Amino acid sequence: MESLGVLLLYPVNAYLEQELDRRCRLYRFWESPRDEFLRAHAGAVRAVVGNANYGADAALIDALPALEIVASFSVGIDRVDLAKCRERGIRVTNTPDVLTDDVADLAVGLAIAVLRRIPQADRYVRAGLWKSRGDYTLTTRFSGKRVGIIGLGRIGQAVARRVEAFDCPVNYHQRTEQKSVYPNYTYYPTVVELASNSDVLVVACPLNASTRHIVSREVMEALGPKGVLINVGRGPHVDEPEMVAALADGRLGGAGLDVFEDEPNVPEALLGMDNVVLVPHVGSGTYETRKAMADLVLGNLEAHVLSKPLLTPVV
Amino acid sequence: MTPSAAGADAKAKPLVLVSQPSDSGLTPVMEGQFRFVLAADADAATAAEARVLFVPGLRPVTADLIDRLPALELVAAISVGLDHVDLDACRRRGITVTNAGATFSVDIADYAVGLVVAVLRRVAAADAHLQRGRWAMDGDYPLATKVSGKRVGIVGLGSIGSLVARRLAAFGCPVAYHSRTRKPAPCPYTFFPTVRALAADSDVLVLACALTEETRRVVDREVMEALGAGGVLVNVGRGGLVDEPELVRCLREGVIGGAGLDVFENEPDVPAELLDMDNVVLSSHKAVATAESIRGALDAVSGNLEAFFAGRPLLSPVSL
Numbered sequence: 001m002e003s004l005g006v007l008l009l010y011p012v013n014a015y016l017e018q019e020l021d022r023r024c025r026l027y028r029f030w031e032s033p034r035d036e037f038l039r040a041h042a043g044a045v046r047a048v049v050g051n052a053n054y055g056a057d058a059a060l061i062d063a064l065p066a067l068e069i070v071a072s073f074s075v076g077i078d079r080v081d082l083a084k085c086r087e088r089g090i091r092v093t094n095t096p097d098v099l100t101d102d103v104a105d106l107a108v109g110l111a112i113a114v115l116r117r118i119p120q121a122d123r124y125v126r127a128g129l130w131k132s133r134g135d136y137t138l139t140t141r142f143s144g145k146r147v148g149i150i151g152l153g154r155i156g157q158a159v160a161r162r163v164e165a166f167d168c169p170v171n172y173h174q175r176t177e178q179k180s181v182y183p184n185y186t187y188y189p190t191v192v193e194l195a196s197n198s199d200v201l202v203v204a205c206p207l208n209a210s211t212r213h214i215v216s217r218e219v220m221e222a223l224g225p226k227g228v229l230i231n232v233g234r235g236p237h238v239d240e241p242e243m244v245a246a247l248a249d250g251r252l253g254g255a256g257l258d259v260f261e262d263e264p265n266v267p268e269a270l271l272g273m274d275n276v277v278l279v280p281h282v283g284s285g286t287y288e289t290r291k292a293m294a295d296l297v298l299g300n301l302e303a304h305v306l307s308k309p310l311l312t313p314v315v
Numbered sequence: 316m317t318p319s320a321a322g323a324d325a326k327a328k329p330l331v332l333v334s335q336p337s338d339s340g341l342t343p344v345m346e347g348q349f350r351f352v353l354a355a356d357a358d359a360a361t362a363a364e365a366r367v368l369f370v371p372g373l374r375p376v377t378a379d380l381i382d383r384l385p386a387l388e389l390v391a392a393i394s395v396g397l398d399h400v401d402l403d404a405c406r407r408r409g410i411t412v413t414n415a416g417a418t419f420s421v422d423i424a425d426y427a428v429g430l431v432v433a434v435l436r437r438v439a440a441a442d443a444h445l446q447r448g449r450w451a452m453d454g455d456y457p458l459a460t461k462v463s464g465k466r467v468g469i470v471g472l473g474s475i476g477s478l479v480a481r482r483l484a485a486f487g488c489p490v491a492y493h494s495r496t497r498k499p500a501p502c503p504y505t506f507f508p509t510v511r512a513l514a515a516d517s518d519v520l521v522l523a524c525a526l527t528e529e530t531r532r533v534v535d536r537e538v539m540e541a542l543g544a545g546g547v548l549v550n551v552g553r554g555g556l557v558d559e560p561e562l563v564r565c566l567r568e569g570v571i572g573g574a575g576l577d578v579f580e581n582e583p584d585v586p587a588e589l590l591d592m593d594n595v596v597l598s599s600h601k602a603v604a605t606a607e608s609i610r611g612a613l614d615a616v617s618g619n620l621e622a623f624f625a626g627r628p629l630l631s632p633v634s635l
Contacts, residue, residue: 101463105486109432109462116605118429118596119442125597126590130583135599136338141607142425165485166425264450271446279441280450286436286461 001305005044007064009054012073016294020049024301038063047071047301052234052281053263055079061088069304071297074284075099076234077314078207085315092315093300096154098292099284103204104158106283107232110256111163111200113277114228115142120274140226143167148198150174150191150214151205152182155232159202160185171198174205191215195222200230207234217242220252228254228275232283235261244269247276258283329624330365331391332357332384337371339393339609345617354380367391367623369616370400378404389629391619393612395419395475395603396553397633398526406635413619416631417474418611419603424478426602427521427551430575431483433596434547435462435519440593460545463487468517470510470533471524471552472498479521480504491516494524510534514541519549526553534558539565547573551602554579563588566595577602 004024011017011030020026027041045064048056052074058081061067069091070080077094085092113119116139124130143166149156152172160170160182170185173194177187188194191214195201201223205211215229215238223229229252231238240261246252247270254275260266263281270276284293299311328350341351352361354368365384370376370392378401381387387410390400395415405412433439437459444456467483469476472492480490484503491505492498493513498506507513510533514520520542524530534548534557542548548571550557559580565571566589573594579585582600589595603609618630 101487102461105432105462106436106438108486109429109436109438112425112429113433113438113442116426116429116601118426118433118598119439121598121601122433122439122596123443123446125585125599130585130599134583135601135604138604138606138609139601141422141605142429143421162482162485165482264454266445266450271448277438277442278445279438280445280456282436282441282456282459285456285458287458288461290458 001302004046004301004305005041005066006047006049006301007041007045009048009050009056012049012051012054013290013294015291016049016073016297019294019298023298042066047304049073049297049301050079052076053079055081056085057081058084061085061090069093069301071300071304073293073297076207078234078236082315090315091304091310091313093297093310093312094314095284095293095296096312098296099289100154100158102286102289103155103232103283104162106258106279107155107159107202107204107230107256108162110230110232110258110277110279111145111147111202111228112142114230114254114256114275115140115145115200117274119277144169145199146171146197148172148188148194148201150194150201150203150237151233152178152185153204153206156202156204159204168200191219192222195219195224195227198223199226200228202230203233203237205233205237207236212236213239215239215243217246220246223252225250226253228256230256232258235259235263240267247273329367329620330361331367331369331620332361332365334368334370334376334380335372335374337393339371339613342610342613342617345613345620348617349620354384367620369620370394371616373399376400381405381408381410389413389619389623391616391623393616395423396525398553398555402635411629412633412635413616413629413631414633415612415615418615419608420474420478422605422608423475423523423551423602424482426577426598427475427479427523427549427575428482428486430549430551430577430596430598431467431519431521431547432462434549434573434575434594435460435465437593439596443593464489465518466491466516468492468507468513468520469504470513470520470522470556472502472504473523473525475551476521476523479523483519488519511538511541514538514546515543517542518545519547522548522550522552522556524552524556526555531555532558534562536561536565536570539571542571544569545572547571547575549575551577554582559586566592 006024007027009029046068048070056070061084071093075096147163147168148171244267256277331349332354367389381404390412392414467488467490469492472494493507563586575596577598
């Protein structure tokens, strides 16, 4: 695919960048001012590679007349204008499955970390406080807590399988109940009811127009003063200012957050809270998974160039 | 009520000596049923009368203390570990010892899993990074390593180890173990006859066994070299299971890749060098520190005390 002009929107991964450079005609979007770049190279770009935070929006798509495919280095493609792509006949691929385990591992790891205050204990010891003050604080057991999952897709199911090993009853909400597929999980027709009946609420659905702020103030209050919110989806799934207020007031018991509305900015009020664990969008951030994601992006581009079926098409 | 009747009421409650002040307190049931006296405050008559010693913490229970209690028949510990109790002295005197049984096991297992994920995925380090405002400054966080699929080796497949096994198996980790004896079929996990052999075949080594003379410093340099540069050690057992100075050297030299440590050889002292390492997660002996566990352990003590004084079989006696 040496003649394939690929526009990489951001240095998402060193291996991917190296391979694109070696096998395609690579353009790096961040190396020159946007307008200057587009004037010089817009006509040569046939493929765009972005990630969770950098996508092909309507304006960029309009500026690339030769664009044929958007291959996102992510599973979530809320930053890609899918309607515009459909209109222009542009293909879109993502990276499902290869990151499912990592995201599910992190979701459960965050839930334990919040309930058992693991980062807080680590900070306490490093600050010399165990020695000077002792440590008599009690936390609460994770096993057996009711886990509510918003979206029982690949990631949601992987979370469910893990928490079952901790004897956590599994509840879920999504557009349709699937009782025959999940006879052991309890379906709730609304997110508020799901939250009311759960101790840990995990966001595992795609971000689109109907799921923006799906975790509203009402949902967080239903989850309650002992409830814990785990967001490994997208920042905009949660009404972030409401969440910060609910945590500060004690109306929400705790949160484990991998994503934020305005990354890399984290609301300052969340820093230092004992009942909050914050990580910088590392849901798929392992070298094993990023390599697999990169290979999937390359595989999709190659299939496209060879006119073969795309590996993981969205559009 | 006349003073003699009040005195008779007080004497009606069986006497229980307490080895140290308790951080966990007593349940209302316990306070209602027994008369608790701190061993250090006991007069000669009380010491001579005491048939039961309640051990509500980890301060040593020495042969010296045991020998000052001629009527002692039962030592009821709130903990599951008994390395702080002179078991030889108990054995010699025919004293029965009870521990917390399996009441702590779930929370210890959950914590071990939490530490595994926290070390491999750098959760605590990443949180610290964000707390210092570095995400905006430094950009993307360095990559960590996947938990699913890592080979997990558990040292001690007792009640804690088997719960750890079940949990990590659900993360897609193949699980192997070392125990004093191979578990009978159908045990789904691979047995290794030595800790070194287990370590050689593991990416993550979880210590969930008791500290005894046989297991003291069972994790030595040889075991850590077998675990290897990508390997991670998680200890929710006792600090004494690990050669701690050697552990620090192995982490510094990259002989092993990381560690999650809830226990240390000389708590609350933690080797200073560990405080600067970001491939370790440190914890203040908190694996049991949930309200549910403490309540469960107190109920176990309470149940053992009740059974003892009623002449019924004890709930969680330990074989000495």
